[in-house]
Amino acid sequence: MLPADMVGGVSTARAMNLEVTGEALSTFVKRVDGILSDLEGSPGNPRRVGSQTIKPGSLAGNPSAFPEAQDLYLQYNQVHEKLTSLSRALHLQIEAIGIAVKGAHVGFDNLEEEQRRRFWAIQVQMQKTQATSDDSQRTQSDKPIGGL
Template sequence: MLPADMVGGVSTARAVNLEVTGEALSTFVKRVDGILSDLEGSPGNPKRVGSQTIKPGSLAGDPSAFPEAQDLYAQYNQVHEKLTSLSKALHLQIEAIGIAVRGAHVGFDNLEEEQRRRFWAIQTQIQESQAAGDGKQRAQGDNTTGDL
């Protein structure tokens, strides 16, 4: 049984702490926009991270003569792929947070149709990416031991 002062699973005292002013939301939106702008201008930009690859031809010589180099190359590519994926996901999450904060400020129904559509497109893209990542882990046998 819930205490008398709880409404919807949140106590009245805590509900007051959840109230946000328009000014606080505007400040938060500016911070999120700033972070997104910084990310796009940084080496962590998904496009920049994705372009930093090593070509197989960089490893000259017979692969059987130096198998460690081939193993290192394979690990580098695996880590690079994960970093690229994480960078894209971070970029999308920050963009979605910015839209959600604007929606919290003015009401989601009052957002421009394009912003609402973009928000749901981001959510779908993130879910698909997570599902694809889960499928890859299962296909690889869930090797989570950290062996290199």
């Protein structure tokens, strides 16, 4: 049995602390939108990060003559792929937070259909990305370090 001052498993005092004013949510939405805008204009933009690649021939013309260069190239590409993926995920998460905050302010059912669709599309995309990342980590942990 819950104590008399508990509502839904949370005390009345704590429930009041969880209530958020429309003004506070609007301020938070503006901050999230600003962060998203800053990210899109920064070198951390997923498109910019994705375009910074190295060609295999730029390290060594003949991989067998300088195998360390080939190893460096492979490691660079693995790190680059991970950074690109993390940048995309950050971008998507910030966008989803912005939509969620707007939904908390006006009610998720009161959001425009396009915003609700985008929110769920981001959720699906993030779940696929997480599943792919988990599979990749399992595969990578099975490989010996340095090709040995």
